[in-house]
Amino acid sequence: MPRSNTPCAAGDRPIVLIGPMAVGKSAIGQQLAQQLDAPFVDTDAVIVEGHGSIADIFASRGERAFREIEARTVARIIEAAAGTATVVSLGGGSVLDSGTQQLLERCTVVYLECDADTVAARIAKNSGRPLLAGDGIRRWKALFATRKPVYERLADIVLDVRQGTVPQLGLKLEAALCDFAAGKPHETTTREINKTATTAANGSAAAKQEVEK
Ligand SMILES: Nc1ncnc2c1ncn2[C@@H]1O[C@H](COP(=O)(O)OP(=O)(O)O)[C@@H](O)[C@H]1O
Numbered sequence: 001m002p003r004s005n006t007p008c009a010a011g012d013r014p015i016v017l018i019g020p021m022a023v024g025k026s027a028i029g030q031q032l033a034q035q036l037d038a039p040f041v042d043t044d045a046v047i048v049e050g051h052g053s054i055a056d057i058f059a060s061r062g063e064r065a066f067r068e069i070e071a072r073t074v075a076r077i078i079e080a081a082a083g084t085a086t087v088v089s090l091g092g093g094s095v096l097d098s099g100t101q102q103l104l105e106r107c108t109v110v111y112l113e114c115d116a117d118t119v120a121a122r123i124a125k126n127s128g129r130p131l132l133a134g135d136g137i138r139r140w141k142a143l144f145a146t147r148k149p150v151y152e153r154l155a156d157i158v159l160d161v162r163q164g165t166v167p168q169l170g171l172k173l174e175a176a177l178c179d180f181a182a183g184k185p186h187e188t189t190t191r192e193i194n195k196t197a198t199t200a201a202n203g204s205a206a207a208k209q210e211v212e213k
Pocket residue numbers: 019020021022023024025026027028089122161163164165166169
């Protein structure tokens with residue numbers, strides 16, 4: 001396992017965690033930032049600071065208003081993080097926005113891959129996620145089915161988070177980032193989708209090469 005603050009894990013691009021609700025984007029993002037001694041931003045937390053709880057925004061203004069606030073907030077955060085290794089945890093639905101998708105081309109994108117069984121207990125507790133009200137696990141599965149191809153398409157690194165504690169997964173992710181920076185696949189990820197060195201260097205649209213394990 002790498003030591004904290006290993007130079008290979010630092011870089012000049014934001015590290016952005018994506019994936020469905022309750023897979024650990026916020027928790028693992030914070031853990032990774034701590035390991036790297038890097039800044040950490042959770043976009044949902046910034047939305048809550050500025051606009052009140054997500055449940056209240058959905059209830060009083062609707063999902064569309066939430067998505068507009070979310071897209072603006074995410075853009076501001078990613079633009080401010082450009083040129084730094086800031087760790088950014090997104091909300092699960094934010095990647096559906098086309099502007100957000102474009103901004104992610106300038107980031108190292110980590111998709112936290114999980115399944116319904118792993119998140120079931122987390123969702124069963126009232127989690128403040130309005131889209132999971134009622135039969136949470138059924139809703140989680142339905143949203144995941146439609147969003148999965150988007151997560152996979154945007155990912156530079158896919159980290160399997162079905163097993164392990166948050167600190168363990170933070171270390172696995174740090175190791176995967178080191179390997180990604182060195183251009184090699186990592187044993188702890190189920191699959192890696194690498195932007196080519198050239199496109200990563202010049203920041204142009206990402207051509208991606210998939211390496212099946
Ligand atoms: N690997 C893990 N093992 C145990 N609990 C976890 C793990 N990852 C996340 N959690 C817990 O699950 C809940 C949801 O995690 P969170 O980071 O908020 O997910 P997300 O941001 O993807 O919605 C939190 O209570 C978090 O502490």
